[in-house]
Each structure stands twice: as structure tokens, then as C-alpha cells.
Amino acid sequence: MHKPSPITRRVSRQIMVGSVPVGGDAPISVQSMTNTETCDVDATVAQIVAIQDAGADIVRVSVPSMDAAEAFRAIRARVDVPLVADIHFDHKIALKVAEYGVDCLRINPGNIGSDKKVRAVIDCARDKGIPIRIGVNAGSLGKELQRKYGEPTAEALVESALHHVDILDRFNYPDFKVSVKASEVFMAVAAYRLLAKQIDQPLHLGITEAGGLRGGTVKSAVGLGMLLMDGIGDTIRVSLAADPVEEVKVGFEILKSLKLRANGINFIACPSCSRQNFDVIATMNTLEQRLEDIRTPMDVAVIGCIVNGPGEAREADVGLTGASPSNLIYVDGKPDHKVSNLDFVDHLEQVIRQRAASLETQRAADEAQLIARSK
Secondary structure, three states: OOOOOOOOOOOOOEEEOOOEEEOOOOOOEEEEEOOOOOOOOHHHHHHHHHHOOOOEEHHHHHHEOHHHHHHHHHHHOOOOOEEEEEEOHHHHHHHHHHOOOOOEEEEHHOOOOHHHHHHHHHHHHHHHHHOEEEEEEEHOOHHHHHHHOOOOOOOHHHHHHHHHHHHHHHOOOOOEEEEEEEHHHHHHHHHHHHHHOOOOOOOOOOOOOOHHHHHHHHHHHHHHHHHHOOOOEEEEEOOOOOHHHHHHHHHHHHHHOOOOOOOOOOEEEEOOOOOOOOOOOHHHHHOOHHHHHHOOOEEEEOOOOOOOHHHHHHHEEEEEEEEOOOEEEOOOOEEEEEEEEEOOHHHHHHHHHHHHHHHHHHHHHHHHHHHHOOO
């Protein structure tokens, strides 16, 4: 049961990262980055596939050397998800991966070198239709800005970003997106809010170096949530010192919570108490593991008793309300049938999968009808 998000998104230009639109009226895309040694092609490909299977739209790969650029060529040939090459200092690496089919270049024009080198990268990107991401980070501000501000600030991040924007503008290159990341939530949020008022390019959101799985998830949810609530943000990456697959999962959960992007099951579950008629926590752990493969947007409510169970189940595609001696299963917001509260998880999984298949069939029929009407 899905309701539209009340958030009005900031108007931005649209660029294409491979086949994925970023900005404009495109859905907010979710990214992650590999943490393997890029020259280990097999390991990097395996991780990219896992990230893509988790639902990521775009994957970034660090390319710090010419050897890594050659590895990127082999990686590109084995995966079909849009790839961003993360490059610093050596413009020749950017030119090389452009030959090998990169979908976006993450650079800072200011650290590539002379105007001649910057022009070479931009001309190559223009010829091949490759967008650029300007990535400003509080941990690597230029020395002049460090002297001017004394420490990283939101204003320093924005000034750095606008300096790089001016370079691309000077070379008449409009196909780029911008990020102004910091590990401190208030600084990052303030920087993005300032920048959003000054340019119309797509914004890549992130709280950089957010921390481990738990702390980084909370910090990212708070920071990105504040910006997304403002309508700011066209693509996101949750930065965690954890498996990149977890970054993708957390990213989609943030978007799902704001009704900005649906991907897979949105679980509504009670924290459980002594009124529960089944083990809610164990049930949720099992369902989340078993149903990770479902990409159909749907709401599933798992509530342990009849206090809040019926109300939540009525708003869900599939709902389970604990009762004695039998639990009650709702489908499409209506009571459907009872099931024993002793052995029901396999049955509930089957009901959820059947409902997901039904929703997919309906979605395909609706799309076909729209196409037919447009002809």
C-alpha cells in the first residue's frame, strides 16, 4: 500500500551516468563503492556483482594508477552496471579509463594539473559523452582554503566546489554533478543547503567517513534525511566501514522511509512485548534473510498482538497480526485467513511471495495499458 511522498524535490539538470539518469525528475539513485584492490580483477568484479544484486544503480571504483586503469578495462568487460572511476592527480588515468568505457569520472579539476591537462580530460569526456563528478571533501580542502577558514567549514566546502564548477564552466562543460561531503553532519547539511541555492547541477549526497555499520547508518540517516526532506539530493551514497552491500541496503531504507524510492519490502514490525503471541524478533530476522531477493515495492506488517496489529495490517500489502490460538493474515488490507502461531513462517513467506508476484503482474499490465494509450 503506497502513498506518494509529500516532499517537493529541488529542480536540477539531468545527466546520464551510463543508462541511469541523475537529476531532473529521475528517481534518486543509490550508489556504493568497491573496497577491494582494483588490480584484483576477480575480487572487484565479484564485489560489483554483489553490490548490483543488492539493488545499486551505480558503482564507483578507485583507479589510483595505470595498472589499476588496465584492471578497470577487464572489470568493465565483465559487468554491466554503470561504473564511476575515482581519479586524483594524474589526468592520464582519466583519459585511459575513458577509452575503456567508464560511465562517469570522479575528479577535482583543481588537482588534475594545468589548464592544458584539465582541457584534455574535459574534451575527452565531451567527445565520449562521459559526465564528471566534482567531489569536495572536508578532509582534503586546498591549502588556501585551510589558511582562509582555519578549519573545514560549510562555507569552505562550498567555495571549493564553486571553484571547480567555475573551471568546468570556463571550458563550457555542463554535464557534471557535485558533492560537498563532511563526516560532521551539521557541516555537511549546511554545505549542501548553501550549494543547492547557487547551482542547478545534480547533487550527490553523502556523509563521508560516517563510521561503522551502526554508527555510520545512524549518522547517514540523520544527515541525508535532513537534506532529502528539504528536497535536496539526486543520488546518494551511504559511506560505511562495512560491506558495501550494507551501504546499498541502508541507502534504500533511507529513501523508503521518506517514500522517495521503493525497492523491495518495507517491513513494519513491533519491538515486541509480553503481549506477543509469537516471537516477533525471530520471525523478522528470518523473513528479512529469506526475502532479500524480492525487489517488488510492498509493505509487510508483522505485529505480535491485536492492539496495533489490525490497524497496521489494514495499511499493508501483507499483514500478520498475533492472536490466540491462531494468528490472522491480511492480504491487500483485508483479513484473509488464520494460521497457527506455532508454525507459520514458511506459510507467511509463501503468502508474501505470491502477493509480490501479483503486484508485479498488475504493474506490468498498468505499464502496457499506458503504452497502448500513448500510441
